[in-house]
Amino acid sequence: MTYPDTFKGIAVTDHANWKNVSQLDYLPKHFDDHDIDIRVLACGVCGSDIHCASGHWGEIPKPLVVGHEIIGIVVKTGPRCDSGLKVEDRVGVGAQALSCLDCDRCTHDNEPYCPNRVSTYAKSYRDGYVSQGGYADYVRVHEHFAVLIPESIPSHLAAPLMCGGLTVFSPLLRNGCGPGKKVGILGIGGIGHMGVLLAKAMGAEVYAISRTSSKKADAVKLGTDHFIATKEEPDWHEKYFDTLDLLVICAGSLTDVDFDTLPKIMTVGGRVVSIAIPEQHEILKLKPFGLVGVSIANSLLGSMKELKELLELVAKNNIKIWVETIPIGEKGVNEAFTRMEKGDVRYRFTLVDYDKAF
Ligand SMILES: [Zn+2]
Ligand SMILES: [Zn+2]
Known part of the structure; x- marks a missing residue:
C-alpha cells in the first residue's frame, strides 16, 4: 500500500x-x-x-x-x-x-x-x-x-x-466499581453517559446525577437505577445521605460542583474522583470540613x-x-x-x- x-x-x-x-x-x-x-x-x-x-x-x-x-x-x-x-x-x-x-x-x-x-x-x-x-x-x-x-x-x-470511555472507565476500575457497590455518575454528557453504561455493565448499582431531570429519560434508557436532579430535589443530600461508595464527576468544570454538600451522600471512606481538566485558570477552593470522611482525586485518561x-x-x-x-x-x-x-x-x-x- x-x-x-x-x-x-x-x-x-x-x-x-x-x-x-x-x-x-x-x-x-x-x-x-x-x-x-x-x-x-x-x-x-x-x-x-x-x-x-x-x-x-x-x-x-x-x-x-x-x-x-x-x-x-x-x-x-x-x-x-x-x-x-x-x-x-x-x-x-x-x-x-x-x-x-x-x-x-x-x-x-x-x-x-x-x-x-x-x-x-x-x-x-x-x-x-x-x-x-x-x-x-x-x-x-x-x-x-x-x-x-x-x-x-x-x-x-x-x-x-x-x-472519553477510557477516561471514565479508569476511575471506575481503580476504585472498585462492581457488584455490591453504589456508584454515582455526576454529569450526564458525552463521558457521563458512557460512565452510566460502563458502571452498569461492571455490575454496580448506578446513580445518575444531573442538575435537572431533562436527561432522566435518557439516563434510564442507559440503564441507571436511580436519578438525582439536584436543582429539583432540594433535600437530595438528605434523601441520599451515606449512599455512594464511589462518585465519578464527569462535568467539564468543577466550579459549579458543591463540595460542601456532595460528600454527604458518600459513605465513610467513599471516593469522589473527578475527570475534569477545565480551563487552565480554574481554581478549586475546598473547605476541609465538607470533606470529612471522603477522599477526592483527579484522574487522567487510563x-x-x-x-x-x-x-x-x-x-x-x-x-x-x-x-x-x-x-x-x-x-x-x-x-x-x-x-x-x-x-x-x-x-x-x-x-x-x-x-x-x-
Ligand atoms: Zn479526549
Ligand atoms: Zn514513563
Whole structure:
C-alpha cells in the first residue's frame, strides 16, 4: 500500500477563529523504529479538542490538527515493532501518543502519568515536532499506544471509547466499581453517559446525577437505577445521605460542583474522583470540613491495559454508546465544534467518511 509523505488534516489556524478550520497538508513526525502509520477511518470529537482548538488551555502552535479518539487501519509498521500489530489490523489510538515506557509509572500501567507523556496532538516530541491528531487522513504513533479493536465494535462506536470511555472507565476500575457497590455518575454528557453504561455493565448499582431531570429519560434508557436532579430535589443530600461508595464527576468544570454538600451522600471512606481538566485558570477552593470522611482525586485518561480491558467489556456486553456521526471535512468539523460548544449533542460525535474527504 502506498500513501503520500505528507498527511492531510482539518486544522485550526487561529484560536480566535477556531471554528473556521482549513484543510492543510503537513509533514508527519519522524518515523521511528517502533512507530506505526494508520489510515484513519473515524475519529471521535472530545471536549479536549474544543479546549485546545479554542485556546482554553493556552496558546498552542498552529496549524493544529486535533482528534484523539482515532480508529483506523495499520498501513506501515516500524522495523523494530514487536507488539504484534500488523498491516491491515484495525486499531484505535487515544489521547496519548508516547511516554518514556521505562519509568516506574510506565512499567506499572500508569503511562498517562509519565512525566514524559506526549499527547496525541499539540505536544512536542523530543525533537520539537508538535504532535498532530486524527482529524486527518493518517496518523503516526508509537505501537504501544495503539490497540486492536474487537471485530464486533463498529468504528464509529469504538472511537469515543479511546479517550472519553477510557477516561471514565479508569476511575471506575481503580476504585472498585462492581457488584455490591453504589456508584454515582455526576454529569450526564458525552463521558457521563458512557460512565452510566460502563458502571452498569461492571455490575454496580448506578446513580445518575444531573442538575435537572431533562436527561432522566435518557439516563434510564442507559440503564441507571436511580436519578438525582439536584436543582429539583432540594433535600437530595438528605434523601441520599451515606449512599455512594464511589462518585465519578464527569462535568467539564468543577466550579459549579458543591463540595460542601456532595460528600454527604458518600459513605465513610467513599471516593469522589473527578475527570475534569477545565480551563487552565480554574481554581478549586475546598473547605476541609465538607470533606470529612471522603477522599477526592483527579484522574487522567487510563492505561493501555485498561483500554484493552474496556474494549473487552464493551464487546462482551455488546454495549452501544450513543453516537451521532458527521462526515469529516471543513464543514463537518465546523458543525461538530459549533454544536459541541452549545452542548447540542446526545451524546458524542464521531467524524466518519474519511475516504470521501481525503
Ligand atoms: Zn514513563
Ligand atoms: Zn479526549
